[in-house]
Amino acid sequence: TLGILPAQTPGSFLDPEMRAFLEENTEVSSSGHLTPEIRLRLLTPRCRFWQERADLWPYGDPFWAIYWPGGQALSRYILDNPDAVRTGSVLDLGSGCGATAIAAVMSGASQVLANDIDPIAGMAMVLNCELNNVKPFPILTKNIIDTELDNWDLIVLGDMFYDEQLANSLHPWLRKCSRTHGTKVLIGDPGRPQFLGHRIHGKLHKVVEYSLPESTRQENNGLTSSIVWSYQP
Structure with missing residues (x-):
């Protein structure tokens, strides 16, 4: 649990419209x-809004609709190394499309919580769980950085260091989680x-470096690989 921060149940995101x-x-x-074993609803070149004017999109920026390379690497690592999560509790921070949380469920994690500040990401995660025949996990659509966490075995976060201010908040918070509870961080x-x-x-x-598929390279300004790092404060 997150103490004072209750997670939403998957059903609360099922707005038909x-x-x-x-x-x-x-x-x-x-x-x-x-x-390739995880199916996701993504924004692709065949989708209307790939070419449409951004201001016509009725919600916040759809970061959840891109499978970012850091998340891909984390998900691949967890699928290949299920012992990293099996029977443990996993918090997926900045979950986006939910792929890493889905990988954790597939690999036998006993408890998974996905966190993203965008409630539309919560809806996307529910749909992606359905696509993969995975029981939906609790989802929390609040900023939990700097909050007091209960003891999680593992925190995973991908592609979260794109902004200096966010990175400066993440570092001391992750350090506290690790030192206070012995939480591992990938x-x-x-x-x-x-x-x-x-x-x-x-x-x-x-921990491991993966060569990115060509389509992912093209979507990410030519970046050629993605790395999983273990945080050791």
């Missing part, structure tokens, strides 16, 4: 990513300059 919009304006995809990132140049980088141990 929103569901219909997401199903109409995303495409089910499993190819071109590091995890970070996925393709080597963005904001991440490589941040002071947290000196506290990381490289």
Whole structure:
């Protein structure tokens, strides 16, 4: 649990109008990513809003509709190394499409909580759980950085170090989670300059590096690989 912060049940995201919009304006995809065994509703070149004016999109920026390379690496690692999560509790921070949380469920985690500040991401996660025949996990659509957490065995976060202010908030919070509860932390990132140049980088141990599929490279300005890091404060 998160103590004073109750997670929403999956059913609370099932707004019929929103569901219909997401199903109409995303495409089910499993190819071109590091995890072909996970199917996701994503924004692809065949979708209307790939070319449409951004201001016509009726919700917040759909970051959840992209399978970002850091999340791909984390999900691949968890699927290949189920012992990293099996029978443990996993918090997926900045979950987006929910792929890493889904990978944790598939790999036998006993408790999974997905967190993203965008409530539309919560709807997308419910749809993606359905696509993969995974029982939906609790979802929390609030900013929990700097809050007091209960003891999670593992926190996973991908592609969260794109903004200096966010990174500066994440570092001390992750350090506190790790030192207070012994929580393990895995970070996925393709080597963005904001991440490589941040002071947290000196506290990381490289776990595994994956070569990115060509389509993911094209969507991410030519970045060629994505790395899973273990945070060791």
